[in-house]
Amino acid sequence: MASAVRTVGLVPDDVELVLSRLVAAVPHLEFDEDWYHSSRKDEQMEKDDQWAHRHEENDAHCHFFVKGSIHIATRVRARSGEIFDEDLELLDCMAKEAARLLDAAGEASISLSDLGIHAVSVVIAKLLRVPSGRIGSYIKFLRSMAAQTYESQKLSYGLILLDAKKREASAVLEFDNKRFKRLTDGFSTALTLDRNGSIVDIVSLTPRRENKNSSLGRPWWLSALADTSARKGGMGMALTRGGDILVVYGRELLFSQRVGEWRIWRHKSILGAIQDSWRVKGRKGKLERVLAMLYKVALDLSFRRSGGLLVVAESRAKAWKLVSSENDLIGAESRTDAERALDGRLASANVLTLDRRVLADLASLDGALVIDRTGKLIAYGAMVRSAGNSREQGARTRAAEGASKLGLAIKISSDGGIAVFRKGRKVLSL
Incomplete structure (x- = not known):
């Protein structure tokens, strides 16, 4: 070509x-x-x-x-x-x-800064029954905010777009008004706008109680915006301090823009692809639920940009085998008193019952969070055996590739990228 x-x-x-x-x-x-x-x-x-x-x-x-x-x-x-x-x-x-x-391009380099804005705006506009140009203006407003600071702090912001029209006429959001720059943060508050762009209200954000087995795909800290916008029959938009733009609809993350790259999130399909990559003999038991929980933890790590490595071993014996040092195993005699005190709380823990925020913190430690296929915790902050003949340059990627030979590994980069490895090869990249 x-x-x-x-x-x-x-x-x-x-x-x-x-x-x-x-x-x-x-x-x-x-x-x-x-x-x-x-x-x-x-x-x-x-x-x-x-x-x-x-x-x-x-x-x-x-x-x-x-x-x-x-x-x-x-x-x-x-x-x-x-x-x-x-x-x-x-x-x-x-x-x-x-x-x-x-x-429009020639020999000069092209700019991709706007690629995808119109496409995403068209899809959102049809869901909310509003003009796509208005959605595009909101996205560009949030993108411009990402490049600004207020009192030397990066900005975050929250909008809830309603598909209803306000009964009486009202002023629209002023994108260049300095007062609006720190008006909301997208985590605890958001500005609500009607289908004409008129300001309706500024609201506090409250999440609904979520069952541990919930299949909702979203970072946990985005739950308040996702649930509040769903209760109001609208769609939420958030700008994070890291510069990401996130769109939530139906209580789930629907779109994200990171480093100018747009992505639609079909969580059921993505999770299905991860689960389908695990083809081993015998009953899967709790495996599909375990993989679903780790996918949600991966989202948490990705959108807080802390990075991590999640490993599910095919058996407990293989989990022990892939950990490089016995000292990294939960309950090892050589661990310090403080580590063993924490191990006492985690020795019987299972990812299906632990709060995902705890799992995210354990997984963000340097090293890997290792579990068996039933969800039992085997190690955290553990060094795992890397692929010796890998062409990959990153240590975490080599570790994920090597660990996946005895199970499945989900690598989350510090820049937010998610990669799934199985049988020593990458099967999915997000």
Whole structure:
């Protein structure tokens, strides 16, 4: 494809970067490894308004045209479950954004700062029945806030967008008003806006009581915004002090933007792909619930950017085997008195009954949180055997790759990236 795009004045690396953003936007979908290209003119396809088509329930086709002559396309499949209509709409809009971006590009490097904003705005606007341009203005407002400080502190912010219209006329949110910069924080308070952008109220955020076995996909600290916006029949938007923009809907994290990269979160499909990667003989027992809990802990670590390594061993014996030193095992005689005192509380603990905030803190220690397939804690802050012949450069990645040979490993990078390893290879990247 490199030689083909050069003939129309494009830089191949720019095209690859744009394509990678499309793939990253829908991590629950699997793209063919290579996008194919053709210079053959297909007038019917070029006239088609939809650039992401469904073939079957879990199979689709995504394509776009560059410089009016290069046709780039690939096949897309669901890793687990189905492809949703909103997924296709997101891909369709992003493909059109990508085409416009590349059409305007030349030999100079391109900017991806706005790629995905329109696509995400279109999907959100349909859910709330509001103009997409208004949603885009909210996103750009939050993005501009991410680059600012107030009294030398990074800003966080919260909005709740309602799909109802306020009965009486009211002023709209003033994006350039200094008073509004620290008005909310997105964790304990949020500003509510009606479908016309009028200010309705400023509200305190209160989470609902969540069952330990809840399947809701969201960082725990986002629960208050997610639950309050759901109670009000709307959608929540939050800017974190780390610069992430998060969108919650139906009590779950729906979209995120991190380092300019947009992603839609289909938690059931993502979790299904993680669970499907575990193919061993025998009954799974509690395994699926254990993996569901670790996925939620991974979200907690990811969006607080503390990093971590979560390892589920295929058996207790294999868990002991993958830990490098016996001193790292819970209850080891060589541990200090303070460590053994804590071990006494954790020796009988199970991830299915422990508060996930405790699990997140244990997992954020240097080293790995190791459990067996029933959820029993084996070690925390433990050094695990790395893959000796790995091509990966990062120590945590090599450890995840090595540990996954005896089970499954979820690596959370300090920048928030999540990677799932099984049988020594990466099976999913978020």
